[in-house]
Amino acid sequence: MISSERMAQVDANAAALGVPRKQLMESSGNAVAREVRAVADPGARVAVVTGRGNNGGDGFVAVRFLDDYDTSVHLLGREETIATDIARENWAALRRGDYATETVTDSRAFELPECDVVVDAMLGTGVTGALREPEATAAERINESDATVVAVDVPSGVDANTGDADGTAVEADRVVTFHDRKPGLDSLDAEVAVADIGVPAAAERFVGPGDMLPVRQGSGADDARVYVVGGGPYTGAPALAAQAALRAGANLSFVAAPGPVAPQIQGYAEDLIVQSYEGERLDPEQVPDLVDTAESYDDVVVLGPGLGNADETLEAAERFLAEFSGRAVVDADALPVVPEVETDATLVCTPNRKELAKMGGPEVESADALADRADEIEAFAAELGHVVVAKAEDDVISDGERTRVSKAGTSGMTVGGTGDTLAGATAGLFAAHDAFESACMATYANGRAAELLDEERHDGLLASDLLDALPRAIWGDDDA
Numbered sequence: 001m002i003s004s005e006r007m008a009q010v011d012a013n014a015a016a017l018g019v020p021r022k023q024l025m026e027s028s029g030n031a032v033a034r035e036v037r038a039v040a041d042p043g044a045r046v047a048v049v050t051g052r053g054n055n056g057g058d059g060f061v062a063v064r065f066l067d068d069y070d071t072s073v074h075l076l077g078r079e080e081t082i083a084t085d086i087a088r089e090n091w092a093a094l095r096r097g098d099y100a101t102e103t104v105t106d107s108r109a110f111e112l113p114e115c116d117v118v119v120d121a122m123l124g125t126g127v128t129g130a131l132r133e134p135e136a137t138a139a140e141r142i143n144e145s146d147a148t149v150v151a152v153d154v155p156s157g158v159d160a161n162t163g164d165a166d167g168t169a170v171e172a173d174r175v176v177t178f179h180d181r182k183p184g185l186d187s188l189d190a191e192v193a194v195a196d197i198g199v200p201a202a203a204e205r206f207v208g209p210g211d212m213l214p215v216r217q218g219s220g221a222d223d224a225r226v227y228v229v230g231g232g233p234y235t236g237a238p239a240l241a242a243q244a245a246l247r248a249g250a251n252l253s254f255v256a257a258p259g260p261v262a263p264q265i266q267g268y269a270e271d272l273i274v275q276s277y278e279g280e281r282l283d284p285e286q287v288p289d290l291v292d293t294a295e296s297y298d299d300v301v302v303l304g305p306g307l308g309n310a311d312e313t314l315e316a317a318e319r320f321l322a323e324f325s326g327r328a329v330v331d332a333d334a335l336p337v338v339p340e341v342e343t344d345a346t347l348v349c350t351p352n353r354k355e356l357a358k359m360g361g362p363e364v365e366s367a368d369a370l371a372d373r374a375d376e377i378e379a380f381a382a383e384l385g386h387v388v389v390a391k392a393e394d395d396v397i398s399d400g401e402r403t404r405v406s407k408a409g410t411s412g413m414t415v416g417g418t419g420d421t422l423a424g425a426t427a428g429l430f431a432a433h434d435a436f437e438s439a440c441m442a443t444y445a446n447g448r449a450a451e452l453l454d455e456e457r458h459d460g461l462l463a464s465d466l467l468d469a470l471p472r473a474i475w476g477d478d479d480a
Contacts, residue, residue: 001180002179002181002182003160003161005214007125008125008126009211009213010199010210011024011199013203013204013208013209014203015210017202017206019200019203021086025090027197029057029061029062029063029065030061030065032061033062033063033066034176035150035176036069037066039117039148039150039174040069042068043068045070045072045115046070046071046115046117047072047118047119048060048063048072048074048118049119049121050074050076050121051076051077051135051156052075052081053083053123053126054084054124055121055124056121057087058124060073060087060093060121062121063094071099072101072113072115073100073101073102075091075103076110076135076138077103078103078105079091079103106134107134110134110138110141112142112144115145116147117148120170122135123135125153125154125182128159131169136157139156139157139168142170149173150172151170151172151190153175153177154177154185155170155188155190157170158184159184160185161183162187163183163184164184172190174193175193176195177194178197178199179196179197179199180194205404207397207407207408207443208444209476211404212441212445212476214437223298224249224432225250226242226245226250226253227256227297227299227301228242228255228427229256229304229307230255231255231261231262231306231307232280232282232306233308235257235261235264236306236417237332238255238302238305239265240467241302241305241420241427242269243424244422244424244466245302245428247424247428247470247471247474248428249429249432249474250431253271253272254274255272255273256276256293258280259277260280262274281312282313283312283315284315286316295325299326300327300329300428300431301329302331302424303320303328304317304330304331304334304423305332305333307333308333309336314336317333317337318337318340318341321334321343321345322343324343326345327345327431329350329430330347331349332355332419335349335351335359338359338384339360339384346435347386348426348435349387349388350422351390352392352419353367353370356377359380361377361388361390362376362380370392371396371405375403377396377398378398378400378401380398381399382400387436394407395443395447397440397443399435402436407447408447408450409450410447410450410451410454412458412460413446417462417463417464421470422442425474426442426443428442429442444473448473449466449469449473452473453466453469
């Protein structure tokens with residue numbers, strides 16, 4: 001099963017892998033034509049009712065594979081309003097090929113011709129809600145017909161995820177859906193065929209630009225605050241994480257750090273808000289106040305960067321997670337305590353391969369072998385009960401049920417601090433998305449930021465360089 005939202009992401013990832021939507025449309029249209037041939041013999045009358053998007057484009061393509069049928073195409077709307085280039089190209093091919101076509105600009109005048117088969121190619125999986133005109137009237141005409149109705153991907157007016165219809169919807173006899181079955185189709189009284197249209201398996205397995213679609217659609221939180229609990233022996237790590245959170249969309253980024261190093265952390269960037277506490281390192285006495293602050297403001301916490309591994313610090317990290325019930329990214333020095341603690345918090349854990357082994361995960365001999373152990377990492381994430389981002393040459397992201405691999409990045413990312421920018425970016429995205437989505441998006445964005453800088457930096461990349469490139473990697477303004 002695949003949701004309509006995930007299918008849109010996979011389509012975009014396929015394009016990034018070199019299989020463009022135009023190529024998939026050709027396969028989709030061919031699949032529709034096969035379904036028509038399954039219900040009607042050559043010479044039968046086939047009316048293809050299309051919308052102005054890519055679902056309509058699938059219908060346009062199908063007609064070219066039905067030359068031994070009596071076809072007619074009925075475009076709902078003016079041809080100049082066809083929404084995508086590839087649908088427009090396929091409409092133009094029909095016009096130049098002298099196929100029987102018409103445009104329906106007044107739904108009141110639309111009459112479905114006498115036919116044996118109707119192809120519903122009006123609206124696809126990305127459209128929800130009640131049908132508007134002219135699609136509403138067209139759906140009524142289709143439902144009044146005695147013809148066999150073949151729907152493209154999903155019957156128009158039906159929510160592909162739920163199977164619900166808000167008002168009039170096409171009553172299909174058969175549905176040909178693409179790549180994988182959509183959840184809402186199970187509730188329909190229709191025969192459903194799933195057509196393999198050549199989407200590479202990697203488009204689902206590998207994190208790609210399609211996974212950034214939720215970010216591009218502006219689904220950020222109104223008040224996204226990130227609270228980095230870090231610093232002590234080290235100061236750069238919490239500063240990098242906090243700045244990366246801002247680059248990933250956080251409105252405010254706070255750092256809670258020991259008093260002696262707080263001024264140094266503040267000195268890295270005027271955008272940070274640094275709150276100091278007594279002592280030279282985190283210890284259990286500071287935990288109640290830190291938890292209270294984080295939960296009072298519904299902050300996304302980053303726990304670990306630069307904390308050090310003193311016994312009292314690890315005890316404090318364990319106590320923090322035991323008492324905290326919000327969202328947190330756990331990185332670096334705080335990771336070893338996660339398997340031992342019972343917490344109500346929702347965690348994303350970001351270990352490198354050595355930290356993964358210390359947590360009880362699989363021991364991976366080299367950075368380039370991590371992706372080969374993805375099944376074991378998935379089993380470990382399931383046992384842990386949290387999202388795991390195992391960092392290496394190829395990163396593995398798993399919530400114990402879903403597992404993806406991010407191949408984005410460059411050899412220059414072996415430099416110290418890139419894990420801190422990943423932790424911060426994850427937290428910035430975590431304010432608006434669930435744990436697994438945030439981890440996938442941040443992992444891809446962190447690697448993609450390095451790729452954008454590769455011509456300038458090569459193996460001279462610094463983790464701080466990623467900060468300026470992160471917004472382009474996340475919001476897609478990289479001309480890629």
